[in-house]
Amino acid sequence: MKPRLDPSPALLAITVVLATIISFPVARCQDTSPYDICGQSVQCGDIDKIEYPFWLSGRPQHCGHPDFQLSCRSDVPMLRLGPGPVDYRVLKTDSSIHTVTVARNDLWETLCPQTLYNTTYNTTLFNGNNLGQxxxxxYYGCQGILGVSPxxxxxxxxxxxxxxxxxxxxYRTSFxxxxxxxxxxxxxxxxxxxVPVDQSWANRILTATDSELKQALQDGFNLRWTAYNEECDQCVRSxxxxxxxxxxxxxxxCYCASGNFSATCNNVPVESGGGGSKSSSIGIVLGIVGGVIAVAVVGVVLFVCRRRKRRGIKAASPTQTETKAILAAAGSSQALTSDTSNFTSSIPSYPSSKTSETSKELVKSTYFGAQVFTYEELEVATDNFNDSKQLGDGGFGAVYYGKLLDGxxxxxxxxxxNNFKRVEQFVNEVRILTKLDHENLVKLFGCTSKRSRELLLVYEYIPNGTIADHLHGKLANSSSSLFSWxxxxxxxIQTADALAYLHKSGIIHRDVKSNNILxxxxxxxxxxxFGLSRLFENVTHVSTAPQGTPGYVDPEYYQCYQLTDKSDVYSFGVVLMELISSLPAVDTSRHRLDINLANMAVTKIQNQTLSELxxxxxxxxxxxxxxxxxxxxxxxxFRCLQHNKDMRPTMKEVVDTLKGIQNDDLNAQKPEVLDIVVDDGGMFKGHNTEPTSPDQ
Known part of the structure; x- marks a missing residue:
């Protein structure tokens, strides 16, 4: 057998250099092509220059920000500002001050859209404050209101x-x-x-006609976008x-004529005015020379290391004692926790689910104290996310039953x-759940890394469905005899106790509903x-665009965009009426005045017809x-459903009241009540006689 000849360092270095030089023109072409493409002019209607962060057909997504997609319909650029179904016409953009002027498309031709939606936008991407509006x-459906209109x-x-x-x-909202x-x-x-309007129109609304209102809506309102504004300004100036x-x-x-950079062209400081063609050429030459030298050095080092490794291969082999030590270290790593900075660490796997062969892979980490799983082991646990294992399907994601290898x-x-908004909700839910410990809150076992192929959250499995399932869902018929008063x-009581604990911990749930109570x-x-939950420590409210589930959202939250712990109280009031009536919070098959359960319940109580509900x-x-x-x-x-948040009780008061009702502690103050009547002061009082007949 002929001895195998190792390549010399010189030959290895020359080979690497030639390969680098040959491949450079191709890489150069690939790196600079976005610069050329993103410089092409794209027009839609009156917007003759569509620039970052916006993109649409003819202007690739990599020329903009993923969350700023436009659609050009009948020469009108349309933009979706948030989770709602409303499209907004883009009337004007100004990259120098990062503002866009938009108008609601559903109110462009008429003041009477087929479906009513509030004006909302993603507050992480847009800000309408201090823009002069x-x-x-x-207000719709005001027919039949008693009294003369003021x-x-x-x-x-x-x-x-x-x-x-x-x-x-x-009418002007603030008035x-x-x-x-x-x-x-x-x-x-x-x-x-x-709907926001320009301040000049708002000042005229008190004397305006409906035709002038239409013009005000068509003139639109301004929003300031947030999409790496400072980085983009630096890139453009360079x-x-x-x-x-x-x-x-x-x-x-930052796409440049000389390649792609994370900040400015050729990494030249912005104040120097950027790099011209001469500096670009010098940068290219220096880059080639530096790259060739670096690759040659790496080649020589690899060659030397390879020969040394061959000589000492026996000494490098681990003993049985060393192997046991590595495995013992892996087992003890379960006790390790990390602070919030570990949220950007690489993806580890769950210790009991599989064992790695190298000590590097055996190192585990956590996100805010939550165990991190790999996508692959959760894929196995859910049988490749088999449809038969799906437990539910919500607004942000589907939930699957799974069984880990540890049982x-x-x-x-x-x-x-897996976009910015989802990552934010993902991080938010992990951050909140890992700091909570209450017997009536679902426990978070872990999650994948935010850099994983998919964003996955792993909870304890709760096997008996939601209260919505038992009241008016798939389990309603089979559990009616079990789901007693x-x-x-x-x-x-348990739900209220969990919400009171959240509020005491400085957290607003923000999406209290029967489908979220397992x-x-x-x-x-x-x-x-807890994907929509918000921290409100040391403040009275959180200012944010209304989000949540129709039928449960605090009406005052819609009016002033101020989220408080009393917003959860309103939503819980809807859940209480569901528990009493077994009816869903929203049902379009009901009479138009009764579609919203909260409105129907308040009306029934005021009309002394609670028994009908x-x-x-x-x-x-x-x-x-x-x-x-x-x-x-x-x-x-009824108290929880008051439109004025100050008239609602706190969740702590709700818990105490419910426990008093359960223990019949209020029996001395509240004799048996046949129906509820509301006196002139808006307070409840007992009524022991049947309501007067309309004929009497």
């Missing part, structure tokens, strides 16, 4: 809502709450939306063009999109889904104790 409110006829316009012609009104007569009148309308690295996670890129049953939430009251086999509560299976008509406790819970729900 103010909200105008449009608003002049000029504020009225007519709309066909649900095939019924009715009066509608518009409504200052006039109790007007606010008391408008609050009786079926629904309303708010002669580059702003763009994106579309790999996950998203990164800003634990888990629920794996798979977020739909005493269980419902206990569910209400039940175990003993009907014990586990409140879940109560689920007949809980014994309201046959059991006096159930009747009394149900009535008292309805009274509490």
């Amino acid at each position: 103010e909200d105008v409110s449009l 608003l002049a006829a000029s504020f009225r316009f007519s709309c066909n809502v649900n095939q019924t012609q009715s009066d509608s009104y518009f 409504i709450d200052t006039d109790t007569t007007i606010s008391s009148f408008l609050v009786q309308c079926n629904s309303h939306i708010t 002669g580059g063009r702003c763009g994106s690295n579309l790999t996950s996670p998203y990164q800003f890129v 634990r049953e888990v629920a794996v939430k798979r977020l739909y999109e 005493s269980i419902r009251l206990n569910v209400a 039940l175990d086999k003993s009907f014990q509560v586990k409140v879940a889904d 109560v689920d007949k299976t809980i014994g309201f008509e046959t059991n006096g104790l159930v009747r009394r406790k149900t009535t008292l819970v309805a009274e509490l729900a």
